[in-house]
Amino acid sequence: VTADPEILTMLGDAVAAFARPDLEAARKLRDDRQGYDPDGFAQLGRQGWLWVSAPEHLNGADLGALGAVTVARPLGYGLRGEPFSQVVAASVVFGDATLSPRLNDVAGGVASGDVTPGVFLHHDATKPKPEAAAVSGGGYTLSGAAGPIEAGRADGFVLKAYDGSTPVLCWVPAYTPGVSIDMAHAPDGTQVAMLRFDQANVEADSVIATGDAASEISRRAFDAGVLAQSAELLGLMDRVLEITLEYLRTRKQFDRPIGAFQALQHRAVDVWVRKELAEAAVYAAATKFDLASTPSAQRSALCSAAKARASSSAMFVCNQAIQLHGAIGTTHEYELSLHLHRALRISTMFGASFFHRRRFSDYRAKAAVEAAVASADSERALT
Amino acid sequence: MTFGVEQERDWNALSDVEFRRIVRAEFEGNYPEALKNVPYRMRWSENGAWYLRMARKGWIAPNWPLEYGGMGLEPGKLLIFIEEGERCGIGRFLDLGIHMIGPVLIQWGTPEQQKLFLPEILACEQRWCQGYSEPSAGSDLASLRTRATRDGDEFVVNGQKIWTTLADDATHMFALVRTDPGAQKQRGISFLLIDMTTPGIEVRPIRDLAGHEEFCEVFFDNVRVPVMNLVGELNAGWSVTKSLLGFERIFIGSPKLPEYGLVVLERAVAAAGLEADAAVSDQVSQFAMDVLHLRDVYEKFAERMRRREPIGDDVSLLKLWATETYQAIASYALEVAGEPGVLTTPGEPSAEVLSDFYRSRGPTIFAGTNEIQRNILARKVLQLPMS
Secondary structure (H helix, E strand, O other): OOOOHHHHHHHHHHHHHHOOOOHHHHHHHHHOOOOOOHHHHHHHHHOOOOOOOOOHHHOOOOOHHHHHHHHHHHHHHOOOOOOHHHHHHHHHHHHHOOOOHHHHHHHHHHHHOOOOEEEEOOOOOOOOOOEEEEOOOOOEEEEEEEEEEEOOOOOEEEEEEEEOOEEEEEEEEOOOOOEEEEEEEOOOOOEEEEEEEEEEEEOHHHEEEEHHHHHHHHHHHHHHHHHHHHHHHHHHHHHHHHHHHHHHHHOEEOOEEHHHOHHHHHHHHHHHHHHHHHHHHHHHHHHHHOOOOOOHHHHHHHHHHHHHHHHHHHHHHHHHHHHHHHHHHHOOOOHHHHHHHHHHHHHHOOOOHHHHHHHHHHHHHHHHHHHHHHHHHHHHHHO | OOOOOOOOOOHHHOOHHHHHHHHHHHHHHHOOHHHOOOOOOOOHHHHHHHHHHHHHHOOOOOOOOHHHOOOOOOHHHHHHHHHHHHHHOOOOOOOHHHHHHHHHHHHHOOHHHHHHHHHHHHOOOOOEEEEOOEOOEOOOHHHOOOEEEEEOOEEEEEEEEEEEEOHHHOOEEEEEEEOOOOOOHHHHEEEEEEEOOOOOEEEEEEOOOOOOOOEEEEEEEEEEEEHHHEEOOOOEHHHHHHHHHOOOHHHHOOOHHHHHHHHHHHHHHHHOOOOOOHHHHHHHHHHHHHHHHHHHHHHHHHHHHHOOOOOOHHHHHHHHHHHHHHHHHHHHHHHHHOHHHHOOOOOOOOOHHHHHHHHHHOOOOOOOOHHHHHHHHHHHHOOOOOO
16 A cells, blocks of 8 residues: 555545544543544545455555544544544454455444444453454354443444464454443543353355454554554643633743743643654554564554554643643633543553553564564665 | 765665674674763764764764765664664764754755755764753753854854853854844844854853763853854754654654663673562563663654655654653662662762763753753644643
């Protein structure tokens, strides 16, 4: 995939125009624990934006990771709570796998925004994992638990379960008998599902992939989702920095704008630096994501580094913005609270900084081994 | 007139891969092993032979135009040349003649000045130091007080410069001097070329934290400088200086030092047997990520250079992140190494964590302190009001 920069610019502008911050609506969605407007999600589907990275054979725009980043950033800027990164991950799952007719229908529903997917691709090793016991005919029976999973409105789940140590990637409709859902509330008003499985059946035509294929597909999808979240956080930082700088230029104390004080100027520069680092990290990872020359270990390392960076930068930016605003920054009513609540959600979804730092480190070590092998080849090419 | 050695080929006509291959082969095949990654600034007596070889080959001035005896490299090729030098661990000499005064003379110098100085710079017969900072003019450089008074065909220079890198290894100095004490700050400054053998100049080395003598004080007592050594107009030295700040600023933020710091840190972790320590691993991962993202930011500015776009005031970001990351890594390596990290065994080179720690202290200060960089960013990029 080599996305045309002009197409990406036009796409970004279109999403930005669509997702202009509407503070009143955002406040209401948060405070009523709605998280997002289902109509808004459907509109993203109608525009084709949900399927921005999906391949052509699924009627996607095929704009790769850069396409997803281009859509996600203005969504983050506009405080949109739609589960965009979940859909990006799902689009990679459906795009990389060989789909049954039934799964093909599910994919079409996700593309149009009619089917909302929850995605569970990476379980925390310290928590009980979803287990899949093979039954005759190619299906599985699920037990155990999975969660947290973004999207309280999920119509079904892309789930990575385990048959012993063998991964099984499957689609589990939310109404499947034996699946019970507990909801938890996130600070931004979104709902997060905790699933429990009690002899829930997965029919053979809902199995997406198993074994190594399931591992590879789910890892690539996870990387794509994580990168989309990082771009959402980047958009969020764009907005927080913008309102904070404006505040520094206009708020007066001691007869001058507080932005004229060097202590606050330097603090503001540090906020900007963190945003710039996240921006460079996100675009570097997105650019390399779809290159055939990028080994998968390097791709995972770059995506986790981008997520760890974007998460810690976003929290830094929000925290500093609160301090720079003074008391008004600590109120529920002021705009900053909306961004902080959203940052708390996205920065932890699919793993927080700490988790991704470790994942980065693991894959960096793997990539180094791969690179040592590959460098012999490139040395040969150079000499 | 023609300058320097004729180039063996049109480098810009080569593919990047081919050019890189040629440069790498030259460096790796010929640069002395013992001079790689030396943790201090070498003197001419140590690495002069290498640069004389480069001069004979016509590779001493990769950044100068062909017609002035340089390699005439376009920005992308120049970056490759620099990257390969860094990759090979080549140490700099007192190369300000190549990087600063050469480009200044090409832009501002009279034909006489070019004829007088450029060939000698290309031959490494002249090595130039930079006389900017003074005891009372550091961050506030424009308050400098070294005076140059016109007397017939000469200026008479009196005053003092400080933090002059390797002044005792230099044959010449380009200096900012005050030529109009009545004018406001920047307006009364001129750009002057001074032969270091002129009577009245005294150089005293300053010993730094690591015990090296890379900086000097330079005293001027009625030093007579020919009027023809004035570059640009009288009292217009500030503009001449500022023209230097475009292209060079990206290199202050090169990821090379922090990348090297990370290697030193990982060796220190291994030496201390802490590879499996969870707290250390998390911190090392963070630093590895800091360096990775520095590289990503660097690439963004390098791409601007390759496209010949203006580099932008936001380039100060690179200096901040590169130098502060390097400092944090080097400080942490010292912590990890513990007591052995600060001990030196007689007869052996100082422990690398300690020398890396010392080396990390300066970069946040020189070439515009990080506080000054933050001031610039706050005003020019973030558009915050003047205080």
